[in-house]
Amino acid sequence: MALKKADWLALEKKAHELRRLTLDTTFWAGSGHIGGGMSVLDMLTILYHRYMNIKIEDPNWEDRDRLVLSKGHAGIAYAPVLCDLGWNDKEQLKTFNHTNSKMGMHLDSNKVIGVDASTGSLGHGLSIAVGMALAARVLGKSYKTYCILGDGECDEGSNWEAAMTAAHYKVNNLISFVDRNKCMIDGRTEDVLGLEPFVDKWKSFGFIVKEVDGHNFNELAEAIDFALQNDGAPVMIVANTIKGAGIDFMEDNYVWHYGAIDEEKYEDAKKSLDAYYKKRVERAEREGA
Amino acid sequence: MAGGLTYTAVDSTSLSTAEIYGKALVELGRAHKDVVALTADLAKSTKIGDFQKEFPDRFFNVGIAEQNLVGVAAGMAKAGLVPFLSTFSQFASFRAADQLHTDICYQNVNAKVIATHSGTSFGQAGSTHHAICDIAVTRAIPNLTVIVPADGMETYNAVMAAYETPGPFYIRINRGFDRVLYKDGDYGFEVGKAVTVHEGTDITVIACGSCVFQALQAAEFLDKTDGLKVRVLDMHTISPIDRDAILKAVGDTRRIITVEDHNIDGGLGSAVAEVVVESGKGCAFKKLGIPRTFAPIGLHEDIMSIVGIDSNGIIEAVREVMGKDFELDDDWDDEV
């Protein structure tokens, strides 16, 4: 058991707040990449609120842990996280995606505090993360670099170039995730361009792979704990997730890769998230130590 | 300009451009701990092996993976290092265009791309390895300083200036066997400022890279044989381009010929034309370059001759432009 019950419940509460905030942001913007935002939020929550070595009072602290959200279109979920930390004014979420706004679909590292890389063009993030991790080595620093990829994103060949470099240079201060929600724009990943055997691919590229339930904080914690004390090959945590997790009419439906939220859907979604939170708390109570 | 310049004319004649780059990098590496070097399996060809030998822990070969090369460099720059990455120009600009555009330039990081084997300098490798559109692409990317040094000394100056100037750089050099234009580095190199390599008031030839030497040769020849006074500008910085030098050429000589080892569309010629046209002033104008085709295979000198960007091609073009009348009024009556 990696998580104490109290810690698990705290994470569940934070995750619920962030899911609600992501829904709000989508509603205020009119539409957004809510499906993939929901599937990745638990990873973002546990990283920022349990593992990442950051300073709230100094977001640009040069020895901070880095996070590259390679699936940059999940900005709709990432922005709420970075506002909730206090690094950016929450009010900005109300103008998400509006003309000249500092926050939009793909967060700009030069405009949003806490964003380590301006991602959005898929397949770039892992290379950038490898670069940051190698830089730590050159500079003699001990910060960790986290990278979260989408699974559809893994179609891009450049990811595998980065993977080979990570393996070749034993970049184990880099901890990577794939948000394996099995959906992309045109359909389910296995229907568009089959990724299976997915875990085997990463293993054959020289990674130690941990397969977890991406919505189970305990499983995530176990995998990350392992990665943190690992000094062998780099670690890839394949997190099996559900696109649109928490909002019943969106769950596991690739159509909600990007969708519009009107008043009616907003109310329905809120109800669904509340019910989902209840279930999550129940599990934590049940399974937590 | 960098202090501690240790190369004399003798050195520069025996060292190719790439070798000078390699040594410049080592010099930077010794002086600055934040300099790192990367390549995509082209350490030998781009001569950064010297750096690798001296600083093995600050050198990274990512294998034949140019997109990753640029992405990793961007990540390193984000973390506070100053990465110099080199590969062939065609791959740096086209293969990794998205990474160059987004990871380096959009994020405006302190990464320096040394693009080698530019233009048709790797002649015998053919069009798969020629870079004839890269200036067109790179000069259109915001935040990117694009420099095309004329020879080894200028490459040294450009590399040093790149370190001293924060922001993305794209330095486009040849395969490394350039004719020597500058015997020493102290001629007043400044990013964004063209160098007047030969004075004149009949016509201006604006060139970059290996074509500058050719233009100078043409100018000297034309002075001797035709009595023509040709101004030659080494326009090493394509972006930001030296508008003042161009406008001065328009005002002083009213005739401009551009020369580049690049497609005539979109490169130096187009950049200069934009300035001329925007000025609203009349000026005779001609672009020399690869004429909207893919170049044949061959030795670099031969290809330059075939497409007309060598000294003979420039001589012919100058004579042609000088022969054209561009006064709107054909009034040859004396004023009374």
Add this chain to the structure above:
Amino acid sequence: MADLTLLTNKIFLNAALPLVKVIANDVPSLAKKFKNVHAVIQVSALDSSMPAGKAATHFVVNAGEWQVHADKVSSRVHVELQFKSREAMNAFFKGKISPATLPKMIGVTKNLKAFVAFMSVLLKMSSLLGSTQPPETVEEKRLLVKCFFYLLSNGISQLNKNGHEAVHNWALKSPDRVYAWAVDGEPEVSAYLRVRAGKTKAGRGEYKRSMPFFKMRFDSLDSALGILLSIDDMLESTRSGKLIMDGAPEFGAQIGEFMLLVGELAK
């Protein structure tokens, strides 16, 4: 008719006589005289080889507004100074005044005012251009240098247009270039000559479209007069900085030679 006579006459008709307008406009006492003059005044030389039987330059004056028609004959003329021949006109303007060279004055009685005014300008012009020493006042110095510049650029252009071998060969070989004359600090005192592939065009004032290919510059009106009145030596003036050549020296020497040519023919 000897080529030299024709060439010389062309210079007088096209380069020298037009200066009448410049002088009439620049000297206030002379300008006053033309305030109420409305007349066509012609200076001609009889030449049976010409379709009109003569060659001439005529001026159309309207209350002080001058139009110069160089080397063009007018049939409707109020006042005419008619020379027996081109030789006679040449000799007269070179200062050889004798019964043989004096022109016939036509229309004097009916247009006395116009005639008197014109003669006074002509006299002024000949005294100015015939100076051996620089004038006293700055205004006259300015006017004289200006006239010389105009005379020289028009003169060289005429030599080319009328087939002077040396000048025409030079013009034939030349790409599009502009040669200019100027005095530092005196923007009005300037002239230029455009040359290209056998064609020439003399212009007044500063050439604005681009930097002239070559410019002969004097550091003051006095320095200019020193050279133009053949008082100073060109080499010495260059050495002392009175005369500055902007451009390759060999082109300066060439232009200098042509300036001397014009001077020889016109004096």
